[in-house]
Amino acid sequence: MSQKNNENENNKDINDLLEENKIKGEKIIDDEKVKVEQGKNYIKIKKVLPLILAIIVSLGVGFYGGKEIGRSLPATHKSYSKSQVIATVGDTKITGDDFNKRMEPLYYYQGLKKLSNEEIETYETNTINYMTNLEVLYQAAKDEKLTVTDDEADSNYDTTMGSIASTYNMSEDEFLKKFDLSKDYVKKHLKKEMIATKYLTENSEVTEKEAENYYNKNKEDFKEISASHILISNYDDNDKEISDDKKKENKELVEKVLKKALAGDSFEDLALENSDDTYTSSNGGDLGFFSEGEMEDDFDEAAFSLKVGEIYPKVVETSYGYHIIKKTGEQYSKFDDLKESLIKSLSSDKQSNILKNAQEKYKVKVNM
Structure with missing residues (x-):
């Protein structure tokens, strides 16, 4: 996997990981002003006010997902050396063991589908981007001494494991055993994601007044x-x-x-x-x-x-x-009609800049 490919996919995958923690950034399609295309007899319409790629975290590809249930062995499987350093974020190492714990449920999720080499590389790229982006935001959050309570983390864990049980048709214990996970390991990473999410959310808030000022300064748009x-x-x-x-x-x-x-x-x-x-x-x-x-x-x-x-x-x-x-x-267009989507768009701009700045500060290096 080349570094160039990694950079090209850097933001793309994160948008797919937002659902659980309710952070919607670029792209909040349902709030975009999009005209309906009326078949071949109507003009092809593009999206208006495209929002910046959404930045960050939910449980995502590592512990979550799956459409089919009850299978034993996935058609596609690939192991990673546990001692290999897949990536570094500052002084923090992401090892093959960490990567395995993210990838194995994903391969299981595919069931009987045999993934091509290109599909595997895409999943690997998206996963490592997710992990490095999470880490840089977590480190930035630690610098600001942000945290979440144990009760909040426990509640998130219970919700997550409940969803996983129904998705994979396994009990919590079966799931943890299947993918060589421990309760403490999952809780630790969920808590890290919650802290990173909190940092991103608090630093990307946009007030109605900010949105109105932007509207007035860029009215021709x-x-x-x-x-x-x-x-x-x-x-x-x-x-x-x-x-x-x-x-x-x-x-x-x-x-x-x-x-x-x-x-x-x-x-x-x-x-x-x-x-x-x-x-x-x-x-x-x-x-x-x-x-x-x-x-x-x-x-x-x-x-x-x-x-x-x-x-x-x-x-x-x-x-x-x-x-x-x-x-x-x-x-x-009237400001009141655009207000909500504009606030989300400007917030997503902030999220993108926050991630970019964090990546530069904590120096991400991918070794795959």
Whole structure:
């Protein structure tokens, strides 16, 4: 596993480990403003306000997971030398023994599925990233003398082991024995995760006032426009891409319709008569309001270059076909509508910076 691959995956895996401790960062998809794509007849929509990759910790891949139950031996298995130093975080060593305790339940989780070498490397990369990121945040938390009570740790342990028992169809004792774990070992690492989580949470809080200040200073980023379009689709009724000859015919047709629109013919009537976007054609091609970055790039660039009431003077091609575009309005998204997602986005930015700074301070080195 190369160091480059490790860096490329550094944040990606952590987002998958957030569920248990309820820290949602980049990406909190359910709070993003995402328009619904209406099949081939609608413009391809991108996510708005992408949030920074979520940083940190829950029990995650090491002790938790699994869809199937009751199996004895996994199809994939790989052991790691217990004495090998897999990674270092400052003076702290992560050994092959620690890594085994994280990976073995994961291999068991796969059941009868035989993992490819690439899949194994991905799991290894994600796991070691999780472990090193956890350690740097834990060390940062220790420097601030953060802790959690034994009662809190015990409660977390009980909840976790209860979930594991149902997931793996094993009792607590069976699970611990199966994966060469002890109650104290699991409690110790759960407590470490809780402390790291507490550090990250307390240092990444964003107030409503902070979010409002950001909104006011960056208001242009929250500009929305409305537009209508006429689509000549490059797909047939079976959603298959048409031939090049048919595309040429479509291009000639859309050019004729564009000339009529620029000459003053009713855009609404032209959309009703010619647009293949059946979702919008009956409403004059109205796409409603959208932010910059939501539409496919060429469509987006053309629409945002127009003045209200203006028709783009050229045919715009996207993966859906050929478009005629008219800008119909503009406005700014209201702060109250964005407040919650903006707070989460700014908090996630802080989380990303916290992790980056901790990685630099405590010097992570991966030896795989």
